[in-house]
Amino acid sequence: MNFNQMRYISETIAHGMNISRAAAALGVAQPVISRQIQLLEKELGVTIFIRSKKRILDLSEAGKAIAATARRMLNDAEALRTISAEYSKPNEGELAVATTYAHARYALPRVIRRYSARFPSIKVSLFEATPDEIAAWLSAGRVDLSISSMPAGTHDDLTFVPYETLHRIILVPARHPLLKLKVLTLDALAQYPIVTFHHGSAGGDSIENAFRVSGLTPRYSVRAANADVIKAYVQMGLGVGIVSDLATPLSRREGGLRAIDAAHLFPDHEIVVGMRKGQYVRNYVYEFLRCVAPKLDLTSFKKSSAVAT
Amino acid sequence: MNFNQMRYISETIAHGMNISRAAAALGVAQPVISRQIQLLEKELGVTIFIRSKKRILDLSEAGKAIAATARRMLNDAEALRTISAEYSKPNEGELAVATTYAHARYALPRVIRRYSARFPSIKVSLFEATPDEIAAWLSAGRVDLSISSMPAGTHDDLTFVPYETLHRIILVPARHPLLKLKVLTLDALAQYPIVTFHHGSAGGDSIENAFRVSGLTPRYSVRAANADVIKAYVQMGLGVGIVSDLATPLSRREGGLRAIDAAHLFPDHEIVVGMRKGQYVRNYVYEFLRCVAPKLDLTSFKKSSAVAT
């Protein structure tokens, strides 16, 4: 039993039970993977992969449990290197953050400026993506932490803690009829073409839902991936925009746009900070989160020196 | 980086920072340990052990974190074998239980008889010891689970769940004056020589405490490790015995002894079931606990396939 065998198993699974692709990804010859997996199976006396003569079909039940443990061991091996770097070069390293457009554009620039001033030897990388992509990157270890709304689906290997609650606001051109209403309603809103987030995105779906449960079927004239595109189309008069108050604080009036609070019409938009479970968290990562949100509860991100329950 | 290096580190620490003893325990030559640790230190770029020329003094800060991770990896390596056995030979294996005299003698025989009938291919071993020894054995992996009162000190690597609550009873010879009292009091008890558990044992200390907080200093005529010895001395008239109601159910009157309920005089005696954290728990171990206590809450012993928080 050795670490490479764990790598081979893990990578083979990651590449859809394909040994050849795993070998290519790891830079070794195909027979190596095949042989090492067989050796491990013989040593443990159990079949990890279900085969049909010359093709791997799936993981066995035992294989699933073994793969989970193998992944954790690889995690720990990685942690060993991280720990060493933490003690030999405390404030040097790389910090990869994945986040959505709105945070990358509006919230994080000033945070990163402050942080980089305090930790000049930390190379910060920012990746902008959708919440689901972000979760995948986090799982794969390509980024260290995420700031986004809760991704869809279950992510047993990730930990999320609430960070901030965003509300919805309506963007309209100046002198729009909706500005004259005392109380904004979904009915009134549904009279106009809607400009909002993509179908399938956390933002877009929750807005669609709100209309549907009210029995309304507004026309969506433009569906975009980010708030700035939405703004542009609202300015062009293609409809009323529905965005979050992060992108456009209510007090600001830019480019002739007016904002109307719509917190009462749509569910709150919960933003969470995510990290991989079992990961050794370097001090400078904590410090970054302290820059993002000084009051964040970081206890669930505690260093994973203790053994799992 | 390989598993043996983790073993060498772990074993060296376990033997008080002594490489020679670790080598002997692992059955390898001394230079192997020395060299492999140095190789790992070079690879990680960090010193794990603090040395003074030719002697190892202590673990470095980094070493502590590394050792904890190393231990977890070894745990996982062991889990791999356990998982494999679980799937290849579901109801075969060994089950080592550590427990105190009272349970070994009075509670477990019937449990083990039932269990062995259901799982004839499981080799059950029972180890009788004090709670502290039991905890040490559990930590060292020499036993799979424990049944005892809560051991003293902290055991971060162990999980305990409450199992049963025992009460204290007084044992006296027939026609003893205490039998005539309507309500037993500590004062009355302190008039007679006491026969009870060793000083230092969980049982003995809690009894001593109860007298002390009442300002009483009874004479302890005999202090023994188990209830049967206590019974024998009470029968010989050397004093009144204080034991738990597991050893001598109140209804039974054996050897001319009489029992008096003393639950109101001494604190309850909490019995817990213990297991090592991060251990893969085989099904037959769960089934044993189900035989011991069908209603036990086993959720905190869940299989550790998931990654630690």
Add this chain to the structure above:
DNA sequence: TTCCATTACGGGGCACGTAATAATT
């Protein structure tokens, strides 16, 4: 003097690569 960690040196096993083979799509 004894114990203990480290350095030096030689051997064997094992993990790897290349090449060939067999089964699947």
Add this chain to the structure above:
DNA sequence: AATTATTACGTGCCCCGTAATGGAA
């Protein structure tokens, strides 16, 4: 025909053991 897993075979590296060295107790 192309892709993919497995078997066969030769090689180099790495880990180990023995022996020797140098500090510490």
